[in-house]
Amino acid sequence: MTAPHDTPASSGRIEDALREHAEEWPYAREERVLARIDRARQARPRVREARITMSHGAGGKATQSLVEAIFLDAFRNPLLEPLEDAARLAVNGVRLAMTTDSYVVRPLFFPGGDIGDLAVNGTVNDLSMAGAVPLYLSAGFILEEGFPVSDLARIAASMQAAASRAGVQVVAGDTKVVEKGKADGCYVTTAGLGVISRDTDLGVAQARPGDVILVSGPIGDHGVTIMLARGELDIEADICSDTAPLNGLVAGLLTAAPGVRALRDATRGGVATILNEIAAAARVGVMVAEDDIPVRAQVRGASELLGVDPMYVACEGRLVAVVSPGDAAPALAALRAHPLGAEAAIIGTVTTGPPGIVQLTTAFGGTRIIDLLVGDPLPRIC
Amino acid sequence: MKFVDEFRDSGKARALAVRIAALCEPGRQYKLMEVCGGHTHTIYKHGLQDYLPEQVTLVHGPGCPVCVIPMGRVDDAMAIASQPGVILTSFGDMMRVPGSDGSFFDAKARGSDIRMVYSPLDALKIARQNPDKHVVFMAIGFETTAPSTAMTVLRAAAEGLPNFSVFCNHVTIIPAIKAILDSPDLRLDGFIGPGHVSVVIGCRPYEFIARDHGKPVVVAGFEPLDILQSIYLLMLQLSRGQAVIENQYSRVVSLDGNPAALRAIGQTMELRPYFEWRGLGFISYSALKVRDAYARFDAEALFSVPGIRVADPTACQCGEVLKGVLKPWECKVFGTACTPETPIGTCMVSPEGACAAYYNYGRLTRRRVSEASAR
Secondary structure (H helix, E strand, C coil), rough: CCCCCCCCHHHHHHHHHHHHHHHHCCCCHHHHHHHHHHHHHHHHHHHCCCCCCCCHCCCCHHHHHHHHHHHHHHCCCCCCCCCCCCCCCCCCCEEEEEEEEEEECCEEEECCEEHHHHHHHHHHHHHCCCCEEEEEEEEEEEEEEECCCCHHHHHHHHHHHHHHCCCEEEEEEEEEECCCCCCCEEEEEEEEECCCCCCCCCCCCHHCCCCCCEECCCCCCCHHHHHCCCCCCCCCCCCCCCCCCCCCHHHHHHHHHEEEEEEEEECCCCHHHHHHHHHHHHCCCEEEHHCCCCCHHHHHHHHHCCCCCCCHCCCCCCCEEHHHHHHHHHHHHHHCCCCCCCEEEEEEEEEEECCCCCEEECCCCEEEEECCCCCCCCCCCC | CCCCCHHHHHHHHHHHHHHHHHHHHCCEEEEEEEEEHHHHHHHHCCCCCHCCCCCCCEEEEEEEEEEECCHHHHHHHHHHHCCCCHHHHHCHHCCCCEEEEEEEEHHHHHHHCCECCCHHHHHHHHHHCCCCCCEEEEEEEECCHHHHHHHHHHHHHHHCCCCCEEEEEEEEEHHHHHHCCCCCCCCEEEEEEEEHHHCCCCCCHHHHHHHHHHEEEEEECCCCCHHHHHHHHHHHHHCCCCCCEEECCCCCCCCCCCCHHHHHHHHEECCCCEECCCCCCCECEEEEEEEEEHHEEEEHHCCCCCCCCCCCCCCCHHHHHHHHCCHHCCCEEEEEEEEECCCCCCCHHHHCCHHHHHHCCCCCCCCCHHHHCCC
16 A cells, blocks of 8 residues: 555655754754745645545644635736635726625535525625625525425525515526435535725735724624534534624725725624734734624524634624724724624734734733634634 | 633732742743643633743643544545545544644545534434444544443433444543653653543542652543642642642542443443554553444444554654653644644644644743742
8 A cells, every 4th residue: 555664755855854953954944944934824825635625624734725726827917817705896987896606605504594595794894894885796506316396495595585684686596406415415605896986995914013904793694503503513602603694794894994995794704814914915923912802692602612723613694993093993894883793893903013923912811823723713622 | 700700800810820839849841741631721811821930931731632643544534534435523623633644634625524513412313314334433632522422322222222323432531641750851840630531430540640750640520720729729739849640620520430321431441452553653441442342333344444554754743742752843744844834743733732832832931920920
């Protein structure tokens, strides 16, 4: 099966490493090692795996590598390159935002929502984060043979309800059916179009040292709800998904605080991933305080039991805002004035460094780094 | 959160930090090993090192259950999983541990049915629900998790379940600590004892550490104040020239452990003559296998596993890092051939391993809360 010694793929690397070690030792090796780690972190991402694994869909490092190494490489253009939640285009002088997202949630129906309103709200939110007013959506369905029509009707009704709430219309669609076992019930893909009327140029690369970071409400509700709704853990908690359209909240925020520099909705990968995207894109440091980050007691308790960190757990109705220092107070007030932002909070600041690193001061009084996860958060055994 | 926040009080932490700093003799370096991976996790999660003076270094020990599983055993598990009709189950943090041909995630992507469970009893449930499949539970961990595997085997036997077995990789903590203590280049001053393991085995098995090796041990709980208090107790012993076994985690750990759990382990498992540990090599009588009386639940008896030994690369110096002899960056392959994306040794496998932690966090200038508060 394999050679009895070093694995074939690594043996060359190891020889190189040993030669390098012998040459450098003992002169200032620590600095060289640290410099090398820095270079490795900034290097072009590579996909090492021969096949797609679940990690590639988790929103962490593996997803980022896949997107940058495969898709960005293939489609590279200036509109795609910022890798924001939505692309910003100009057509005949009109500024538009365009986005798309696929939904594969299991179970399809969960406390607080279902795949239908999730698919509408997710795309509405991606458009809103670009500072756009969402207008039109398309919806594509991949259905598994044998899927109950009544469930599909329920999903469609919930999509329409969510669209009405957000003030958008579903104006195009597609349906495909695959054989039993080739899909898990129902997958939905939505795309969305919105108009950018404000003279804003939002983007995580705009973050500057001194800026203030806000979150619009308690984090991790959606992800914990889904984990519990799967019923595999025999834990019950009074908690439901936070899925909601954020366009109203964003409109109020942008009006009250012109100093908003970036908006992101914290979905897969949670708030931790967004903070890392800010630090990486703007080459700044980020410092947040655990005590200031709103987390519901139920979410904290369930996370503690499951061995996961709420910072990495998905939300579906929460945004992270980077705001100039002078506009932090009006931004917070504007968020709190809206029902979906009633529990908004200032969670930290953008700092001068170290660039690309997100640090958290723990409630215990220490600091730790909040890094990107490779894949899904995995529970620990003990 | 009640019964949790009390153990994370920053005011009490500052007070302890001041007392720890006061116990440091000028010019003396202290190296304390936290044996258990759970402690390492707490230390990083709460940023506990910020409370320690420069002179006190924590060395992360061999008690991370997934880190010590050698590549060959991961390969064996994947060979079992690739047999037709097999569902392999294991704990979540096993999923990313590399064998010689990728991790369980990669094997899953190649078509094997590998599932994550929270408890071996969940594996039993999967076996009941899939009578036409054979469900294998890859059992890993120290004495902490061995009782739950033992109880699962006993339950499977009582139910007469024909389609369930255990691929047993349970290891025992004392031989690993012995291996570290017996090393001639040992640089450790004391041990933070593993709390969960001690719930099962009690505190007596550590007595030889104080008696024969003159090193203090404090069995510690898993909240940050538990660990900080244990460090204080160790420093107190060191300042007085003492070496005894203390139990900081007395709210859970008793002197004699849990006899019922030990009985269940003894009934279903026996010591192997030897077992390979990633980073530490072969250690005699350091692991458990399923007893012959329960061979029908022993995956090693039911399946022919390749059993090929994939040696740790000779360049790997995990053993020295574990013993506190080398700092992570002093290892010959650190940061070049061995990185978190392509780990070679145990210390880089888990994010809590000493090398992975240094790779990810080592560059930061740490804010020293203890010094700040002393000012």
